[in-house]
Amino acid sequence: MTVSEIRGHHPILTPKAMGEVDRAAIQSGIDGYRLMLIAGAAISACVLEHYPEATGAIVLCGPGNNGGDGYVAARGLAEAGMPVRLYSSVDPERLKGDAATARDDWQGPIHSLADLDWRDSEIVIDALFGAGLDRPVEGAVAEAMMTVVSSELPVVAADLPSGVSGRTGEVQGVALSAEHTVTFATYKPGHFLVPGADYCGDVHLIDIGIPQREIDAHDQNLWLNTPEIWSDRIPEPKLSGHKYSKGHLGVFSGAFSHTGAARLAAHSALRAGAGLVTVLAPASAIASNAAHLTAIMLRNVSSDEDLDALLQDQRMNGFVLGPGFGVGEKTCGFARTIISTDRALVLDADGLTSFKDNAEDLFSAIADGAAPVILTPHAGEFSRLFPDLAADTELSKVDRARMAADRSGAVVLYKGADTVIAAPDGRAVINVNAPPWLATAGSGDCLAGIIGALLVQHVPAFEAAAIAAYMHGEAGMELGEGLTADDLADGILSPSVLFE
Numbered sequence: 001m002t003v004s005e006i007r008g009h010h011p012i013l014t015p016k017a018m019g020e021v022d023r024a025a026i027q028s029g030i031d032g033y034r035l036m037l038i039a040g041a042a043i044s045a046c047v048l049e050h051y052p053e054a055t056g057a058i059v060l061c062g063p064g065n066n067g068g069d070g071y072v073a074a075r076g077l078a079e080a081g082m083p084v085r086l087y088s089s090v091d092p093e094r095l096k097g098d099a100a101t102a103r104d105d106w107q108g109p110i111h112s113l114a115d116l117d118w119r120d121s122e123i124v125i126d127a128l129f130g131a132g133l134d135r136p137v138e139g140a141v142a143e144a145m146m147t148v149v150s151s152e153l154p155v156v157a158a159d160l161p162s163g164v165s166g167r168t169g170e171v172q173g174v175a176l177s178a179e180h181t182v183t184f185a186t187y188k189p190g191h192f193l194v195p196g197a198d199y200c201g202d203v204h205l206i207d208i209g210i211p212q213r214e215i216d217a218h219d220q221n222l223w224l225n226t227p228e229i230w231s232d233r234i235p236e237p238k239l240s241g242h243k244y245s246k247g248h249l250g251v252f253s254g255a256f257s258h259t260g261a262a263r264l265a266a267h268s269a270l271r272a273g274a275g276l277v278t279v280l281a282p283a284s285a286i287a288s289n290a291a292h293l294t295a296i297m298l299r300n301v302s303s304d305e306d307l308d309a310l311l312q313d314q315r316m317n318g319f320v321l322g323p324g325f326g327v328g329e330k331t332c333g334f335a336r337t338i339i340s341t342d343r344a345l346v347l348d349a350d351g352l353t354s355f356k357d358n359a360e361d362l363f364s365a366i367a368d369g370a371a372p373v374i375l376t377p378h379a380g381e382f383s384r385l386f387p388d389l390a391a392d393t394e395l396s397k398v399d400r401a402r403m404a405a406d407r408s409g410a411v412v413l414y415k416g417a418d419t420v421i422a423a424p425d426g427r428a429v430i431n432v433n434a435p436p437w438l439a440t441a442g443s444g445d446c447l448a449g450i451i452g453a454l455l456v457q458h459v460p461a462f463e464a465a466a467i468a469a470y471m472h473g474e475a476g477m478e479l480g481e482g483l484t485a486d487d488l489a490d491g492i493l494s495p496s497v498l499f500e
């Protein structure tokens with residue numbers, strides 16, 4: 001999906017909320033069948049645009065309104081001259097409402113899905129299940145879907161690939177893998193959350209005429225992470241500015257053989273616009289760090305007393321703690337000390353794992369402190385801090401990140417191909433511009449540094465995490481496949497340059 005090009009404010013609604021929006025729109029006088037006609041026409045247009053050479057299509061229709069979209073699309077394709085064979089997964093007499101109208105307006109034969117024969121076709125339109133999928137796909141329908149999968153024919157999905165939960169992105173039983181997904185009114189979480197995102201192919205968002213006011217009225221405080229969400233928070237370089245006005249970030253280094261992670265974070269932070277960056281290293285790691293640092297400063301911080309002395313300098317206004325630092329009580333102590341001040345803290349990697357058995361200590365320190373705190377777990381670290389949320393299979397990644405933010409009092413940036421950022425006040429975004437090659441050792445350290453750089457420039461925590469995730473993704477896209485974390489740290493552009 002060319003998501004980097006998606007601009008604007010994009011609320012993301014769960015299928016349930018979208019259903020409520022549909023119903024509210026229809027109650028306000030909008031003709032539901034008209035919405036279906038526009039939706040179906042968009043699907044046939046997508047097929048004709050992307051597969052103009054196709055000499056035959058099969059359309060798979062399910063029991064609900066998603067199937068209704070399929071009947072409309074089939075009609076559009078047939079009218080455009082494409083031979084179409086339409087299959088229904090249920091007795092077509094069972095269709096109701098708008099879907100029944102769409103069936104009545106389809107002039108061609110309706111075959112049973114049990115008789116599926118794809119051999120004369122070059123494209124599959126998947127209108128089996130969309131927003132209404134509410135249980136795993138099984139039995140004869142699942143078998144027919146497996147036949148489609150093994151045919152390797154390209155699939156264009158109506159709303160969602162059948163079998164993908166629009167709420168969680170999880171596969172329920174089996175799922176079709178689409179090259180294009182045509183969705184309506186708003187994106188759904190399942191278009192972006194893994195594994196759903198991989199099944200959707202290119203997602204096309206179509207305005208079918210549902211009024212924006214209905215969408216706004218059902219806003220779920222969840223958006224796509226686009227620049228429009230936070231562009232007014234990007235730190236602008238000022239003529240009157242000096243290096244301290246751009247903040248001073250401290251990045252803690254591990255012992256002598258674990259210093260690279262801190263330098264990656266520190267280097268990324270300087271690139272991302274922090275005025276000054278100091279690596280804070282234990283005595284054993286001074287020499288190895290000194291050999292590699294120039295623009296970045298270095299200071300010995302070995303003990304609690306060293307940290308207390310450091311905190312006397314009010315200008316050091318933010319910290320990154322965790323990358324390569326080591327797991328243990330020293331890490332917990334440093335984190336608690338910083339949180340008890342008003343300095344910003346990015347707690348990453350070992351900083352998170354150190355609280356595995358005493359997460360409540362961390363959360364109560366955050367509740368008592370004045371500092372903005374950002375937790376940046378990947379899935380493994382998340383399950384150490386929030387084992388119950390990680391184990392609850394009913395929850396989506398968005399639910400988990402939100403509940404973790406609420407419980408911890410911190411902004412939570414839950415990493416992955418589908419990074420979710422959630423604030424304790426309920427706001428959440430899904431970041432979708434990260435290319436898969438960002439999954440390389442040290443990439444997360446760079447991200448922690450970028451967040452730190454924004455925090456010390458007084459960007460509020462939620463926006464700092466959201467901007468940083470986006471910048472990280474853009475740098476990854478720009479550098480291309482095969483990048484290393486060293487390239488990434490070097491390739492970070494300050495946000496005012498990136499988004500000018």
Ligand SMILES: NC(=O)C1=CN([C@@H]2O[C@H](COP(=O)(O)OP(=O)(O)OC[C@H]3O[C@@H](n4cnc5c(N)ncnc54)[C@H](O)[C@@H]3O)[C@@H](O)[C@H]2O)[C@@H](O)CC1
Binds near residue numbers: 135
């Ligand atoms: N006016 C509207 O509400 C509009 C809805 N649209 C379409 O309507 C869709 C939603 O329609 P529906 O709410 O009818 O939902 P769906 O058509 O997605 O599916 C609901 C039906 O599937 C059955 N079902 C669910 N999971 C199943 C499983 N695992 N195995 C077998 N059967 C299963 C349900 O019992 C129900 O009969 C959207 O995805 C979109 O494609 C579009 O036409 C635009 C307008």
Ligand SMILES: Nc1ncnc2c1ncn2[C@@H]1O[C@H](COP(=O)(O)OP(=O)(O)O)[C@@H](O)[C@H]1O
Binds near residue numbers: 442
């Ligand atoms: N498949 C993927 N596609 C895109 N980005 C990914 C993918 N997997 C991981 N990432 C991103 O790469 C970074 C990896 O961070 P992390 O897991 O902390 O690794 P490390 O500790 O090696 O730096 C995170 O920003 C994460 O969101």
Ligand SMILES: [K+]
Binds near residue numbers: 129160161
């Ligand atoms: K579908």
